[in-house]
Amino acid sequence: MTTLATLARRAHERFADRPAILSGDGWLTFADLGAAARRTANRLLTAGLRPGDRVVMALDNRPEVLIVEHALFLSGLVRVAVSSRLHGQEIATIAADCGAAAVLCEQTHAELVADRRSTLPLLRTLVAADGGAVAGSDSTLAYLVAPGASETAPDVPAPTEDEVAALMYTSGTTGQPKGAIVTHAGWLAMLRAFWAELPPSGPGDVVLHVAPMSHFGGSAGSAYTFRGAAVVPVRRFDPPRSLDLVVEHQVSVLPLVPTMLKELTAVAERRAEAGTPFRAAHLRAVPYGGSAISAQALVRAREVFGDVLYQCYGLSEALAPLTVLSAAEHRPVPSATAPARLSSAGRPVAEIELQVVDADDVPAPVGAPGEVRVRGAAVMPGYWDRPEETHEVLSADGWFRTGDLGRLEDDGYLYLVDRRREVIVSGGFNIYPSEVERAIAELDAVQEVVVVGVPHERWGEAVAAVVVTRPGFTLSDEDVVTACRERLASYKKPLYVEFATELPVSGNGKLRRREIRERYWADRARLVGE
Structure with missing residues (x-):
């Protein structure tokens, strides 16, 4: 039976002397990668994690990403990789949704996740990426992968093809994060297709x-x-x-x-x-x-x-x-x-x-x-x-x-x-109108708001917000953008803000979002960004 743990071990052994990943100190070989992955796996297990527990990774591209990923495969832990560009509150929300036992994130997010720790009852370890441990965190990424821990194979049952290997988070039309389950067999099917x-x-x-x-x-x-x-x-x-x-x-x-x-x-x-x-x-x-x-x-x-x-x-x-x-x-x-x-x-x-x-x-x-x-x-x-x-x-x-x-x-x-879904794809990132609308709607001056994707030469699509203000209130473009910047990843903020006296609705009172969106896409063959 082949699983991701099997493939990781084979790669570490078959290509032991070959370069695997470029770090700040030079090339690590596949043997080095395997040893670091086993150390990392054993440290996570020592911290109380068990096979099947979810590990959220919100990290920039760095050597440790590959090391941790292989550690998770070897130990039967579940990879929950999300964008490091998310807001710390968004990372904490995903960790709460999947009942994460560990969160590994960039330094800028660690304190925000730590502030939400009361909402994460299953969290056993919070790991900050750079420098020293921030307030509320338990460790650093450098310590997690460093020499000093056992480099023997983790003493855990081998995962099966049907066990969960990863969760791929998406929000759908609701804007609420949902983890799409990827089994070991599912990831292997992806690999076979790429091969x-x-x-x-x-x-x-x-x-x-x-x-x-x-x-x-x-x-x-x-x-x-x-x-x-x-x-x-x-x-x-x-x-x-x-x-x-x-x-x-x-x-x-x-x-x-x-x-x-x-x-x-x-x-x-x-x-x-x-x-x-x-x-x-x-x-x-x-x-x-x-x-x-x-x-x-x-x-x-x-x-x-x-x-x-x-x-x-x-x-x-x-x-x-x-x-x-x-x-x-x-x-x-x-x-x-x-x-x-x-x-x-x-x-x-x-x-x-x-x-x-x-x-x-x-x-x-x-x-x-x-x-x-x-x-x-x-x-x-x-x-x-x-x-x-x-x-x-x-x-x-x-x-x-x-x-x-x-x-x-x-x-x-x-x-x-x-x-059919209302997702906006900007620069390869998914943005869900409802989550941006919720951030803007928290402003007292907002009576109604709708968010749509509009054409953008560089990003393919960009976020546009059409806002109706409450009588007697004033609101600026910057107020709207700031509200989003304080709650969401930076790439989700509107690049365009339009103010209107009312929004179009259907006979049954339902917002005609598509009518608003189509104004921006007139005379285009495809209603998706290019």
Whole structure:
């Protein structure tokens, strides 16, 4: 029986002398990674954690992320990786929802999580990332991975394929965080799909992590790590520096979100115009996903990076890649400035069943729009401790309703055209209107508020808030933005604030959110950001 613990141990042994991850002190080998992971696992178990307990990681890209991830796999603990850009209160809310036994977070968040400790009755250890332990924390990340603890394999029962390996948090239309369950079998299905769709990997490959390791980048990266590839983590995305690192470290794999791909393309184009074109013959795969991207942007990216682009579509509840647009499918065709297929999300991978269905769940005719639903081992068995929400999206026979609207053409390509759910995807991050609306509604001056996604050249989509103020009150754009900044991750704050005297409602008094949103998307072929 193969589990993530099995794959981690095999990698530590088979590639023992090969470089595994670049740290501040130089390269750690796979043997070093295994030893550090076992130390970390044993320290967590000594702190009172047991297999099946949830461990929240809200960390920047850093060597410790991979060490802790392998420690969790080896000890049967559950990986709950979330964005380090979340607000500390949001991290605490997720920890409370999953009953976390440990929280590992950046220094800036540790005190905020500590302040909420009374809401976390199962929390046994709070670990701050840098420097000394902050008030209310129990340890530091440096201590957790440092020499001094036992380096023998954790003395715990081996996990089974059906046990929970990870929770992938998403909020859905309610804005309330929900953990999509990923079993060991589900994560393995994701790995098999990446192995089948991306170029063969092994020792000698180098993965540069500029996209968050907590999201798509880390998922794609794990497929390479288990086959002996080395990892270079970068805490902050800086486009010029990122291009330099690709050359400096002979990077072969570069997972990205579309916003990053566009920014790297623009930097490379400027350098080419200045007489220093970007050249990286060693770069073999740039898997990207997380939001839509225009066909013309992909044409430009291919001209810079070559035949290395792989678009991967997936969700927290159904792990990427569900569909893939391969490097070959990015190639130009005669007499076309951009092949039509570049507007697609690619074709379904072998182990996934995918349908576009109408309102009655009947498969739609070829080319007709409908909701995308999928079935396969990479689909979650349900949300953590939320049977009602699970029932709403997951059928008894395993079909998951994605909430994405699309069409399947007769050549098998999937085209995504809109989202039934109201999620805003900005720079690869999911933002849920209801959570932003709640933050704004806490202002006394707000009578009504609606939040929608609007087109944005850099991020694909941006947050816009339309606010109706109470009679006799005044409110400024900055008041609205500040209210969000104080309660939410910075990327969730509105970039645009509009004031109105009233909001459109239907005959039964229901807010017509789509009517507001469509004002901003007039004359666009797709109602998703590019």
